[in-house]
Amino acid sequence: MIEFRYEILTEDIGLKYNKQVYLGRDAVYQVIREHMDDFTDWDLNPIDNSHMLYGYNKHGNPVKIGFKGDFIQRIVIVKKELGYQRFRAVMAYDGHRYAGYQVQENQLTIQGELTRVVSSVNGVETLVQGASRTDSGVHAKNYVFHFDSNKSLTPVRWREYLNYQLPNDMLVKNVEMVHPLFHSRYDVFSKEYSYKIRLGEKDPFQIYYEWAVDGLDILKLEEQLQKIIGTHDFLSFCKGDPDSSVRTIFDARCKQTKNGLVLTFIGDGFLRYMIRILVYTLVEIAKGNLEKDIIEILEEKDRSHTKHMAPASGLYLEQITY
Numbered sequence: 001m002i003e004f005r006y007e008i009l010t011e012d013i014g015l016k017y018n019k020q021v022y023l024g025r026d027a028v029y030q031v032i033r034e035h036m037d038d039f040t041d042w043d044l045n046p047i048d049n050s051h052m053l054y055g056y057n058k059h060g061n062p063v064k065i066g067f068k069g070d071f072i073q074r075i076v077i078v079k080k081e082l083g084y085q086r087f088r089a090v091m092a093y094d095g096h097r098y099a100g101y102q103v104q105e106n107q108l109t110i111q112g113e114l115t116r117v118v119s120s121v122n123g124v125e126t127l128v129q130g131a132s133r134t135d136s137g138v139h140a141k142n143y144v145f146h147f148d149s150n151k152s153l154t155p156v157r158w159r160e161y162l163n164y165q166l167p168n169d170m171l172v173k174n175v176e177m178v179h180p181l182f183h184s185r186y187d188v189f190s191k192e193y194s195y196k197i198r199l200g201e202k203d204p205f206q207i208y209y210e211w212a213v214d215g216l217d218i219l220k221l222e223e224q225l226q227k228i229i230g231t232h233d234f235l236s237f238c239k240g241d242p243d244s245s246v247r248t249i250f251d252a253r254c255k256q257t258k259n260g261l262v263l264t265f266i267g268d269g270f271l272r273y274m275i276r277i278l279v280y281t282l283v284e285i286a287k288g289n290l291e292k293d294i295i296e297i298l299e300e301k302d303r304s305h306t307k308h309m310a311p312a313s314g315l316y317l318e319q320i321t322y
Helices: 025-034 110-122 155-165 218-226 274-286 294-300
Strands: 009-017 020-023 043-045 052-056 062-068 071-077 085-093 139-149 170-178 190-199 211-213 230-233 246-256 260-267 315-321
Touching (some): 085 155, 155 170, 218 274, 260 274, 274 315
Parallel strands (some): 190 211
Antiparallel strands (some): 043 052, 190 315
16 A cells, blocks of 8 residues: 655656646645545556556556655556557567667658557557667667557457568567556666677678677776766767766676677666767777776766767667566
8 A cells, every 4th residue: 555655755756647747746745635535545566577556546547656766756647538458569670671669751660660550450540659769770679569459359369460460570579458557668667788799700691780890808898888887977978968868777798609799788778879879989998999988988978089889780679677
């Protein structure tokens, strides 16, 4: 049973109450006090051991709560009949033919293909939302997306329809019914990416799936990679001007394979091109072409030493955790 006391709310808590959004502990607690009947007797559970809790209040309204440690950081409550079933799906795709995940005019995209097929089955234009806006040429092994439907189709039938109509370089691994407030993007707790580096001469059959590099000091690369673990301002490693460039990296590691290296990055989120810029910079340091420490570059908060990025071919979205 959740008790919405003032002291368990984070200072930056957000509340979506129907369509109205409230920000900050004082504003949110005021709404809770004024509508206490809607904030009592919540029956909540995680989905697949997620860090979010989903359920219903005593009136049968769908609700969810997000946490930051032991404190409540996000609350959503909808007091209307939603009238749909939400489905969550996990897929793999070879991204080298696609202009990234997000729909773009006159471009072949992952979201475009998913929307085409789901809309065809539903009989109406249907928005398909994904966990991450992967770049052009980036691959995914366990990408998560969700969509809504009024059709009386089982998850098994949805998977069959999707795989029958999608291109052969996409595979839907699993489809399941989920709580109506589950969101594949906003409910993410962490993402795991890997980057494949081939040591030495390129393999022409793998040019869309790895980056060929030579002359690496692997020990130096591993040493520098470890330094990005933790919470940092990654403004030096992104494109554009994000609202916030602070991200937390939970783990970063390097594994040697038969033909090269696999770099792994696990974090609460990643900025645009952040991993590719990081990989290129790490490689330049490890080759002796850049006489800088990764911490120095982080502290500079500009791209004077990070103007280039590794090719998209080696980047894979491995796993999404909720």
